Amino acid sequence: MAVVTGAAGAAGPxxxxxxxxxxxxxxxxxxxxxxxxxxxxxxxLGLTLGPMLASLYLSFTDYRLSGAPSWVGLANYxxxxxxxxxxxxxxxxxxxxxxxxxxxxxxxxxxxAVFLDRGVRGLALYRSVYYLPSxxxxxxxxxxxxxxxxxxDGLVVDLAGTVGIQLSGGWISDPERALDTLLxxxxxxxxxxxxxxxxxxxxxxxxxxxxxxxxxxxxxQRFFRVVFPLLTPVVFFNLILQMIGAFQAFTPAYIxxxxxxxxxxxxxFYTLYLFQSGFQAFDxxxxxxxxxGLFIVIGAVTALNFAASRYWVHYGD
Amino acid sequence: MxxxxxxxxRHTFPAAAGAAGAxxxxxFLRAAGAVGxxxxxxxxxxxxxxxxxxxxxxxxxxxxxxRFAFWGSDDRVRRFQEAVELFHTEHKNxxxxxxxxxxxxxxxxxxxxxxxxxxxxxxWIVGPLLPQLGRDGHLVDLSTLMGNGIDGDxxxxxxxxxxxxxxxxxxxxxxxxxGLFANQRVLDEVGVExxxxxxxxxxxxxxxxxxxxxxxxGDQFYGTDEPTYAGAPHFFRAWARQRGENLYSDDGDxxxxxxxxxxxxxYWQELRDSGAAVPPQLALEQNPFFEGAPMIRGLSxxxxxxxxxxxxLQGLTEDELTLMPCPGNGGDGVSAIGIDPNILGIxxxxxxxxxxxxxxxxxxxxxxxxxxxxxxxxxxxxxAMREHILxxxxxxxxEFIEYxxxxxxxxxxxxxxxxxxxxxxxxxxxxxxxxxxxGRTSIDDTVAKVFxxxxxxxxx
Numbered sequence: 025m026a027v028v029t030g031a032a033g034a035a036g037p038x039x040x041x042x043x044x045x046x047x048x049x050x051x052x053x054x055x056x057x058x059x060x061x062x063x064x065x066x067x068x069l070g071l072t073l074g075p076m077l078a079s080l081y082l083s084f085t086d087y088r089l090s091g092a093p094s095w096v097g098l099a100n101y102x103x104x105x106x107x108x109x110x111x112x113x114x115x116x117x118x119x120x121x122x123x124x125x126x127x128x129x130x131x132x133x134x135x136x137a138v139f140l141d142r143g144v145r146g147l148a149l150y151r152s153v154y155y156l157p158s159x160x161x162x163x164x165x166x167x168x169x170x171x172x173x174x175x176x177d178g179l180v181v182d183l184a185g186t187v188g189i190q191l192s193g194g195w196i197s198d199p200e201r202a203l204d205t206l207l208x209x210x211x212x213x214x215x216x217x218x219x220x221x222x223x224x225x226x227x228x229x230x231x232x233x234x235x236x237x238x239x240x241x242x243x244x245q246r247f248f249r250v251v252f253p254l255l256t257p258v259v260f261f262n263l264i265l266q267m268i269g270a271f272q273a274f275t276p277a278y279i280x281x282x283x284x285x286x287x288x289x290x291x292x293f294y295t296l297y298l299f300q301s302g303f304q305a306f307d308x309x310x311x312x313x314x315x316x317g318l319f320i321v322i323g324a325v326t327a328l329n330f331a332a333s334r335y336w337v338h339y340g341d
Numbered sequence: 342m343x344x345x346x347x348x349x350x351r352h353t354f355p356a357a358a359g360a361a362g363a364x365x366x367x368x369f370l371r372a373a374g375a376v377g378x379x380x381x382x383x384x385x386x387x388x389x390x391x392x393x394x395x396x397x398x399x400x401x402x403x404x405x406x407x408r409f410a411f412w413g414s415d416d417r418v419r420r421f422q423e424a425v426e427l428f429h430t431e432h433k434n435x436x437x438x439x440x441x442x443x444x445x446x447x448x449x450x451x452x453x454x455x456x457x458x459x460x461x462x463x464x465w466i467v468g469p470l471l472p473q474l475g476r477d478g479h480l481v482d483l484s485t486l487m488g489n490g491i492d493g494d495x496x497x498x499x500x501x502x503x504x505x506x507x508x509x510x511x512x513x514x515x516x517x518x519x520g521l522f523a524n525q526r527v528l529d530e531v532g533v534e535x536x537x538x539x540x541x542x543x544x545x546x547x548x549x550x551x552x553x554x555x556x557x558x559g560d561q562f563y564g565t566d567e568p569t570y571a572g573a574p575h576f577f578r579a580w581a582r583q584r585g586e587n588l589y590s591d592d593g594d595x596x597x598x599x600x601x602x603x604x605x606x607x608y609w610q611e612l613r614d615s616g617a618a619v620p621p622q623l624a625l626e627q628n629p630f631f632e633g634a635p636m637i638r639g640l641s642x643x644x645x646x647x648x649x650x651x652x653x654l655q656g657l658t659e660d661e662l663t664l665m666p667c668p669g670n671g672g673d674g675v676s677a678i679g680i681d682p683n684i685l686g687i688x689x690x691x692x693x694x695x696x697x698x699x700x701x702x703x704x705x706x707x708x709x710x711x712x713x714x715x716x717x718x719x720x721x722x723x724x725a726m727r728e729h730i731l732x733x734x735x736x737x738x739x740e741f742i743e744y745x746x747x748x749x750x751x752x753x754x755x756x757x758x759x760x761x762x763x764x765x766x767x768x769x770x771x772x773x774x775x776x777x778x779x780g781r782t783s784i785d786d787t788v789a790k791v792f793x794x795x796x797x798x799x800x801x
C-alpha cells in the first residue's frame with residue numbers, strides 16, 4: 025500500500041503523464057491478453073457460437089443439404105412432439121440410460137474410491153488401472169469388444185456357464201437387454217469420477233473422523249454421517265458431469281448397433297437418432313431442431329440440479 | 342486416512358464446488374455447441390466445395406485430370422487402382438485420380454458435393470440419389486454419347502436403371518440381382534435337390550425344405566435366414582412381382598396391395614414359428630451378411646442375399662456353396678426377375694468431359710479392364726464383356742456369370758424406378774419388420790404402418 029500511495033504522491037508534478045503511461049500500459053496489457061486469448065475466441069466464435077446460431081436458424085427450416093434451406097417456422101419442433109414416434113422412442117431410451125447409468129456409475133466409482141482411500145499398497149498403479157476404462161470406454165475397439173463379450177458364444181455366457189449359471193446369449197441382439205449391456209459399459213468407465221472422488225476423500229480432515237471414532241461411531245456411521253456429507257460437493261460435481269455425458273452418449277450405441285439403434289430401436293439414443301436424421305436422411309433442419317431440444321433439456325436438467333443442490337450439498341463453512 | 346497429505350482443509354470445498362459450477366457450465370455449453378457444430382459443420386463442408394465449380398483444370402498442354410469416385414472393399418480398391426494404371430498406359434494425356442470409401446460415406450460425400458457443386462468427374466451413383474442428381478442437372482445426358490464415344494450393346498431392361506424421366510443419366514457397369522445361396526454339404530446330408538435356372542423352387546417348396554432341414558439337423562440349426570429385417574427388400578419385390586405387382590408404382594406410390602404384404606409377413610412368421618428360419622436374436626448378433634451371415638456362421642443352410650457375393654462368400658467357408666434363383670423366379674415366373682445394376686455417371690460440371698467419356702468407355706468396354714475387375718462389382722453389363730471374361734474366371738465367378746446371363750437376357754417385366762424417398766421408406770419398412778420378428782408388434786399393425794406412415798414418407 026505504501027508503495028502505491030508513494031507512487032501517487034510522486035506523480036504530483038508529472039501526474040497526467042504518468043497516469044497516461046499507466047493507462048497505456050494497461051491498454052497494452054489488455055491487448056496482449058486478447059492476443060493470447062485470440063485463438064480461443066476465434067474458436068468459440070467460428071466453431072461453436074457461429075455454428076450454434078446457424079443450427080438455430082436451420083432448425084426453423086427445411087434443409088436437405090442439397091438446395092437452399094426454406095423457412096418452415098416451428099414445423100420441425102411440432103413434428104418432434106406430435107408426429108414422430110421414433111423421437112419419443114429415442115427420448116425414452118436416453119432417459120432410461122441417464123436415470124440408470126449415472127447413479128450406478130457414481131455409486132460404483134465411490135465404492136472403489138473409498139476402498140482405494142484406505143491406503144492400499146501400490147495405490148498409483150490401481151488408480152491408473154481403474155482409470156484406464158474411462159479412456160477406452162467410448163472407443164470403437166471397446167464397443168466392438170462389447171459386442172463379442174455378450175454374444176451367444178461370448179465370454180460372459182461362457183463364464184456364467186462354468187460357474188453353473190445358464191445364460192442365454194445374444195444380449196446385444198435382444199431388444200430387452202441390449203440397452204443393459206450399454207449401461208454396464210458406462211458403469212465400467214467409472215475411472216474419472218473415481219479419481220475425483222479419491223481427491224475429495226483426501227481433503228476430509230482426519231481429526232473429524234478420529235473424533236467420530238472416539239465418540240463411538242462405527243465404520244458405516246462414520247461414512248454416512250461424516251464422510252459422505254463432506255463429500256457432497258464432489259458428488260454433485262460428478263453428478264452434473266456424468267449426467268451431461270450420459271445425455272450425449274453416442275459412440276457405444278453407434279458402434280454396437282452399427283449405427284441403426286437396433287435391435288428394434290432398443291438402443292436408439294437421442295444423439296443417434298439425431299445423427300440418423302441429419303446424416304442418413306439428410307434432414308438437417310429436423311436434426312438441428314433435435315439438437316436444440318437436447319441443448320434445452322440438458323440446460324434445464326442442470327439448472328434443476330443446481331436448484332436441488334441447495335438441499336443436499338453441504339459446503340461445510 | 343493416514344495417507345492424507347495434510348494440506349486438506351474444508352476450506353477447499355467451496356472452491357472446488359465453484360470450479361465445478363464453472364466447469365459444468367462451460368462443459369455443457371461446449372457440449373451443446375459440439376452438437377450444433379456437428380450439424381452446422383455440414384454446411385461449412387458444403388461451402389468448402391464451392392471454389393472450383395467442379396473439376397480440376399484442363400491445363401493447357403498438360404494431361405487432363407479427372408476425379409473418379411467409387412465404393413467398396415480393399416480388394417475392389419486394389420483392382421480399380423490396377424485398372425486405372427492400365428488406363429494411364431493407354432491414355433498418356435489423361436490422369437485419373439481415384440477417390441473411394443465405404444458406400445455410406447460415398448453417399449454422404451455425393452450429397453454434400455451435390456450441394457457444393459463439386460462432384461467428381463466420373464462417379465458411381467448410389468441408387469436413391471439418381472432421381473435428384475438427374476433432375477437437378479448434375480449429370481450429363483449420356484444418350485447422345487452412346488455409340489458416339491461410349492460403345493456397348495446394353496439390354497433395354499438394364500438401361501432403365503439409369504434413366505430419370507426417360508433421360509439416360511447413368512449407365513449400368515456391374516450387374517447384380519438377388520439369389521439364394523446354399524451350403525451344398527448340408528443339402529447333400531439332408532438330401533435336398535438343387536434347382537437352377539430356368540427352374541427354381543416355389544415358395545412353398547422352399548418353406549418345406551427349410552422345415553425338413555431343421556428336423557434333420559437338430560435344434561441349433563435352421564433352414565434359412567430372413568430377407569425381411571436384414572434389409573434385402575428385393576426379395577419382397579420378387580414376391581410382389583410374381584403376383585403381377587411391384588415394389589413401387591410408376592407414379593412413385595406403393596406398387597403392391599395390403600394382401601400381398603400380409604401374405605409375405607405371414608410366410609415368414611410361419612417359418613420363424615416352426616424353427617425353419619433363424620430367430621432374429623441369433624441372426625442379428627452380427628451384421629447378417631458376409632462373415633456375419635447365418636449360413637457362414639454355421640447356423641443355416643440358406644442365405645438370401647445379392648448374387649454377386651458368391652465369390653466372396655465362398656472365400657469365407659470351407660464348405661462348397663451354390664447359387665440358386667430366388668424362389669418363384671423360375672419356370673413361369675422368370676418375368677418377375679429383377680436386376681439391379683450398379684450405375685455410373687458423368688458430372689455435368691466436369692471441365693474435362695471428353696476425358697471423362699473416354700474413361701467411362703474404358704470402364705464399360707475394355708476387355709482387359711473387365712479381366713482385372715472380374716465380378717467384384719457384379720457381372721459386366723454387356724454380354725460381349727461377360728463372354729470375354731468367362732474363360733478367365735474361377736468356378737464360383739463363372740457360376741455367377743451364367744446365373745446373371747440368364748437373368749439379363751430373360752424376358753423380364755420392366756421395374757418402375759424407385760422414387761427419391763425410397764431410401765427412407767425402406768429403412769422404415771426394415772425397422773417395422775424387425776419389430777415384428779421380435780414379436781413386439783402384430784402383422785396387422787405392421788401392414789397398417791406400411792400403408793399409413795411409411796406410405797406417407799414415400800409419397801411426401
